[in-house]
Amino acid sequence: MPELPEVETIRRDLQAVLKGRRVVSLRVTRPKLLRNPRPVFTKVMVGSTISKVERRAKQLVLHLSSGFVLLIHLKMTGQLVWQAKAGKMLVGGHPVSGVTGVPNRYTYITLAFDNGSHLYFNDVRQFGYWRLVPISKLADVFSPLGPEPLAREFTRESLKAALARRSRTSIKAALLDQRVVAGIGNIYADESLFLARVSPAKRVGDLSARQVTDIWTSIRAVLKKAVAARGTSFSTYRDGLGRSGTYWDKRLVYGRAGEPCVRCGSLLRRSVVAGRGTVSCRHCQH
């Protein structure tokens, strides 16, 4: 489920509580979510310290003192819950209605830390994974990914060049392709294309130079706004600080099929583009 803004929010929250923590134990009740053999996980993780928490595309990147990084992908329904010894809890990822507290029936991996806190990985659909990679191999693992859209490397020119090799597909499929630009998913693809006034079904080869520029500008604007809002609707502190993740209230089109377009008032339409549910304004987007 989470896209760049949600994963970035989780990264910041976890960095604050996990940096410098030593792993004292690992518990796995669904081994298939591990991309390495379980003995490797135990050996690499137990006793090692987390030095920093980064993000690349939609993955979390936890650096370990053992010379490895732990990649965590939440896919559609993955959720990370950190809980202090005293009970303070923070949550990032897909909420499970009616399921509170950890561990619960969807908790498949648990890390225990030296200060008595725990990190729980819950995943209803079990698409997510944990993967250990030697730090020396990290660049290879990430090499297929396109640029980070909020980094300097993502320029109008780099987007134009990446799109040039995919002229026959729809612009929405291109934006969802992590090799073109890393971190955009279904929500922010629709949001960005609405802001750029470009139809999601438009063939990449038919885009004007101006439209490519508008898409580039819109991607950055939408993602910056969403990061500032802590993502969409699901990242929630449970310690009395209140809810977070307010992009849902700011969204322009996602989940608004049948509602009036904020720009022209005509009704937003639902369609299927690139195999995904898609919302757009037929009047504003061309």
Added chain:
DNA sequence: CGGAGTGTTAGTCG
């Protein structure tokens, strides 16, 4: 109850 839909992506098939 059946069927469609869900924030992802790796793999297959033409």
Added chain:
DNA sequence: CCGACTAACACTCC
């Protein structure tokens, strides 16, 4: 080498 489609899985909604 594309680009479209589907499976992986569990749950909600109509």
